[in-house]
Amino acid sequence: MKYAIYGVNRIAKDFMYIFDKTDIVCFYTDGEEQAWMGLPVYKIDDWYKVEKNYDRIIICDIEKDEKRKKLENMGLKYKADFLYEEDFFMSLDRYPLNSCAKKMIAWGAGRRAEKLAYFYGLDNIEFFVDSKEQGLYWKNSGKKILLPDKVDRWDSYFVVITVAKSDSIIKSLEERGLIHYRDYCTLGELLTQPSWMLKKTIFDKNCYNVECRTIFNHVELNQTGELQCCCVPFVIGRIGNVEEGSIESIWTGIVHKIMCLAINNRTYSFCNSEMCPVFIGRERNGKIDLINEYMNIEDFPRNLLVNFEDSCNLRCESCRDKVQIANGKEYEKNIRYADLLIEKVLPHVEFIIMAGTGEVFVGKGYERMYLSDAMRKVKWIRLLTNGTLFNKQNWEKFSKNKLGKIFLTVSVDAATKETYEKLRRNGNFDILRENMEFASQLRKSGKLSYFRMNFVVQKKNYQEMPLFVQWGKQLGADEVFFTKILNYGTYSQDEFFEISMMEEDGMTPKKELVKILDLPIMKDEIVDLGTIRYSHEPIGIDYIENYYKWELERKVPHLFE
Ligand code: SF4
Numbered sequence: 157m158k159y160a161i162y163g164v165n166r167i168a169k170d171f172m173y174i175f176d177k178t179d180i181v182c183f184y185t186d187g188e189e190q191a192w193m194g195l196p197v198y199k200i201d202d203w204y205k206v207e208k209n210y211d212r213i214i215i216c217d218i219e220k221d222e223k224r225k226k227l228e229n230m231g232l233k234y235k236a237d238f239l240y241e242e243d244f245f246m247s248l249d250r251y252p253l254n255s256c257a258k259k260m261i262a263w264g265a266g267r268r269a270e271k272l273a274y275f276y277g278l279d280n281i282e283f284f285v286d287s288k289e290q291g292l293y294w295k296n297s298g299k300k301i302l303l304p305d306k307v308d309r310w311d312s313y314f315v316v317i318t319v320a321k322s323d324s325i326i327k328s329l330e331e332r333g334l335i336h337y338r339d340y341c342t343l344g345e346l347l348t349q350p351s352w353m354l355k356k357t358i359f360d361k362n363c364y365n366v367e368c369r370t371i372f373n374h375v376e377l378n379q380t381g382e383l384q385c386c387c388v389p390f391v392i393g394r395i396g397n398v399e400e401g402s403i404e405s406i407w408t409g410i411v412h413k414i415m416c417l418a419i420n421n422r423t424y425s426f427c428n429s430e431m432c433p434v435f436i437g438r439e440r441n442g443k444i445d446l447i448n449e450y451m452n453i454e455d456f457p458r459n460l461l462v463n464f465e466d467s468c469n470l471r472c473e474s475c476r477d478k479v480q481i482a483n484g485k486e487y488e489k490n491i492r493y494a495d496l497l498i499e500k501v502l503p504h505v506e507f508i509i510m511a512g513t514g515e516v517f518v519g520k521g522y523e524r525m526y527l528s529d530a531m532r533k534v535k536w537i538r539l540l541t542n543g544t545l546f547n548k549q550n551w552e553k554f555s556k557n558k559l560g561k562i563f564l565t566v567s568v569d570a571a572t573k574e575t576y577e578k579l580r581r582n583g584n585f586d587i588l589r590e591n592m593e594f595a596s597q598l599r600k601s602g603k604l605s606y607f608r609m610n611f612v613v614q615k616k617n618y619q620e621m622p623l624f625v626q627w628g629k630q631l632g633a634d635e636v637f638f639t640k641i642l643n644y645g646t647y648s649q650d651e652f653f654e655i656s657m658m659e660e661d662g663m664t665p666k667k668e669l670v671k672i673l674d675l676p677i678m679k680d681e682i683v684d685l686g687t688i689r690y691s692h693e694p695i696g697i698d699y700i701e702n703y704y705k706w707e708l709e710r711k712v713p714h715l716f717e
């Protein structure tokens with residue numbers, strides 16, 4: 157079937173990017189006649205005169221009424237002679253969600269529920285359900301939080317599961333007679349349904365005047381096999397799951413392509429502008445130039461972050477109650493994921509970050525990766541560790557046979573023994589201090605190309621922020637990096653508000669924190685306030701090839717050369 161597109165605009169361009177196998181032969185416009193995207197463009201008023209070498213017209217526009225009226229006045233009929241671009245979107249879905257168009261409720265009131273509210277719209281959620289007592293309303297929004305037993309008529313709602321470990325919730329929903337996809341789905345399934353994603357970005361009216369290409373070249377693998385293409389709190393969700401398809405097919409798949417479209421058309425519809433620093437000081441109102449070339453996904457990811465192991469020697473208060481070391485099926489899965497990455501991804505990777513979860517010097521999957529031959533040629537290796545095992549022996553094992561530069565980031569979160577051992581349970585501050593001295597020597601001797609110390613700010617440690625900066629300076633750290641604590645389901649709403657140093661909006665620092673942030677030492681050049689937006693300057697550049705590289709190069713320019 158051949159088509160003409162009625163509309164010379166960004167919507168048409170987006171449509172052609174996604175439906176690139178659709179045979180488009182020409183365009184119609186209400187404006188001036190000209191060639192566009194290598195095809196002829198005719199005035200719609202000349203429709204009678206133009207030879208029809210197509211079967212149907214596709215209307216591409218946000219407001220379609222005028223175009224529809226024009227076509228109908230010419231005697232054309234919807235569906236028989238013309239269609240809307242939206243009519244094609246559902247063909248991208250593997251399964252229909254909420255086919256009975258029921259009102260939506262969210263099971264889970266934590267961080268993932270925030271993601272749902274941010275991307276899907278709070279207005280679209282009737283109320284929240286949580287198994288723990290969470291207070292009456294969700295984040296003072298007026299939307300109720302109910303215990304599961306208090307929900308009447310489960311079958312009258314479409315349930316979106318917004319907790320990471322969903323097995324027991326799924327079981328309970330199915331016991332209540334609910335059916336997957338028709339009556340419930342997970343957050344990941346909802347937010348990566350292609351037809352919804354495409355609607356969201358293609359009809360997004362605003363865009364940002366910035367180009368961040370991270371999504372085109374970066375991949376992350378998490379514990380449940382999900383692949384992401386930017387930092388988890390920053391973007392909408394997974395591009396696929398390695399348990400359901402090959403890495404190659406996910407990387408070149410439709411979900412990833414639509415995410416890339418949202419960068420090409422500058423809507424950034426799947427990026428969280430409240431979390432990602434790229435958006436600081438930017439207005440969402442730029443207009444994209446129609447001659448701007450849309451880029452394709454790169455053949456393979458060049459940047460990899462591994463997040464697939466939970467094993468760790470600590471049991472930090474914000475993370476877990478007991479020490480977890482993978483065994484049995486979990487161990488086997490970690491080894492399987494390591495092998496998958498070693499075989500399919502590492503040969504193409506220039507920059508690896510290990511690891512976003514668990515501890516590199518404990519997880520056997522991580523060990524398998526860093527000891528593999530494929531790591532030898534990786535140009536840049538960023539090691540993220542809790543530092544308690546960063547000693548001479550482990551350093552020698554890790555750095556052996558590596559040709560690339562090594563960057564170190566240590567998550568510390570405290571500057572005194574008392575606070576450290578309270579927050580980082582099982583950790584020994586004296587050992588950590590020794591290891592940090594060792595890291596400092598490695599940096600000074602050039603064996604490490606970069607050394608950063610991380611600090612997640614919360615009530616129990618915020619007063620130690622200035623001391624932490626002083627310590628970083630003594631050690632010769634390139635950067636001390638502060639971020640706000642996030643709730644991944646460990647705390648109830650009330651507990652979290654008590655612990656967090658942010659106001660209810662999650663963005664504004666509480667006044668006690670402001671006092672600390674205003675101290676002169678907090679303006680030192682090695683300080684970065686990460687997700688604490690207070691006094692952040694706009695980033696001042698309009699092109700970012702990869703966020704993770706850019707983030708490091710702010711303190712150490714030319715690190716990736
Ligand atoms: S770093 Fe780039 S791709 Fe990632 S959320 Fe920010 S703007 Fe989007």
Ligand code: SF4
Nearest residue numbers: 468470472475514542
């Ligand atoms: S060091 Fe990291 S992974 Fe280990 S318990 Fe603490 S927060 Fe969790």
